[in-house]
Amino acid sequence: MTRSLILQCERCHEFTLSETCPRCKGVAKNPLPAKYSPEDPYGEYRRRLKRLTRQERGTP
Numbered sequence: 621m622t623r624s625l626i627l628q629c630e631r632c633h634e635f636t637l638s639e640t641c642p643r644c645k646g647v648a649k650n651p652l653p654a655k656y657s658p659e660d661p662y663g664e665y666r667r668r669l670k671r672l673t674r675q676e677r678g679t680p
């Protein structure tokens with residue numbers, strides 16, 4: 621619950637709990653959706669899971 625409240629300043633990238641950056645007064649937004657996973661760390665996991673699911677069902 622607490623982690624979803626963490627925001628990051630668009631200007632200086634300072635992490636803050638407020639929508640206004642305490643350091644530069646810039647706008648702070650949730651950093652997770654926009655630029656958290658450039659490499660998609662769960663991609664391999666998803667592919668593996670997909671493969672396992674296929675094997676369980678016996679479809680090619």
Ligand SMILES: [Zn+2]
Pocket residue numbers: 629630631632633634641642643644645646
């Ligand atoms: Zn800032």
